[in-house]
Amino acid sequence: HVDGEMLRAWAPWIALGSAAGGVLARWVSVELLTIIFAGGAIYIGYRRIFPKNRTTAQDINLTRKRLKIPLGAGTGLFSSLMGLGGGAVGVMVMTLAGRPMHQAIATSAGFGIAVAVPGVIGFMISGWGAPGLPPASFGFVNAAAFAAMATMAAITAPMGARLAHRLNGALLSKMFGLYVFIAAAGLVWDVFHP
Template sequence: MNPELLWFAAGLVVAGLAAGFVGGLFGIGGGIVIVPALYFVFSALGLDDAVRMHVAVGTSLSTIIATSWRSLSAHTKAGAVDFDILKTWTPWISVGALIGAAAAGIANTEALLLIFGGGLLLIAAQMGLANPNWRMFAELPRGIGRATIAGGLGLLSALMGIGGGAIGVTVMTLCGRPIHQAVATASGFGAAIAIPAAIGYAIVGWGREGLPPWSLGFVNVGGFIFLALLTMLTAPIGARLAHRLPQLILKRAFAIVLAVLALNMLREALL
């Protein structure tokens, strides 16, 4: 086998194992780990700079399709999902995700790096500093407010390659929803983002030069298979460990790691 393909496969294995474990341990989407992991794997392999971030984001989104349904099913069995929120929010989230995928088609690598780095820095701050008991509003927005926030959530998540869980949980808890219900319900946002966005990334990236092996546009099929399987393998391990370790200390420590990753991505964009 081509040595380059072996290194590519090895990088996918490491990214998938790490993403699943971290997702299970902290209850966050694996895209936060998968995107930077794939970006640096592609950089090490010398993938064309013009497409490496696009493929990292598009491939991350494709894996969320499987993991979101699995997570939503588990939370549904526990009776923690508010399906009224899913019914009223997911159409707007999907519209935002489609717009985000279309925007990615005309955005350059530096723009995507800036968006991901800035968004990740905010998520790190929320994870390390925010109190889940904070409340700003009595209830979730309706009408134009709901459409704007849900659409923005889908758009930003599609540009970052994440499932929207971190953003969705923050919005719901600030609007008075219990943290467990917010986490469970936000797990359903992933598919609403990932399905239209992944299709969009495949379309806008079709025929581009410099794509890695096994790619459909900006979605790498090899990456999807490896990452989807491996994240499902290690996520239960992380989830079991989460109940045995001090969550507050762990989350703050991981927030520092995310902040370092975010600053590194921002440095890549600026340099």
């Protein structure tokens, strides 16, 4: 189900946006990012849980230059700043462009490498020498947290892929929407609750 053409077309732009997000992270307020993320997540979740009834599917070619550059770089930038793997934004963009949910999820999973590697490097650079970081930190990247997250992702990703293939697209879309709502609510609570 992976759209290899789109993955190849977007990957360099996602990587560029992700690196920029990592470098810019030092100067962007957590509160502003939370508001942007929560707003975007609420919209994404709402669209997944309550989809518009379309009489004809919009099938927009996302590999055209005028779309792949801003959407790819925007996906990388937003995902990097918000600590996302690229999937949430990628799935939203692809489904709004008329792609089936299963294809959107499979292709967006590939965005993870394009977001992760340049984003990690950018966060290491922008946080180098920042005060108050925990032990084993390289800039804004903590080695222990990175190892724990990478291990859990390696364990759970195959399970998630198998489950996604067993579910129909409408149910999968609603589950994704609910997940995004919960993630947004948790982030808002963590940042704004005293």
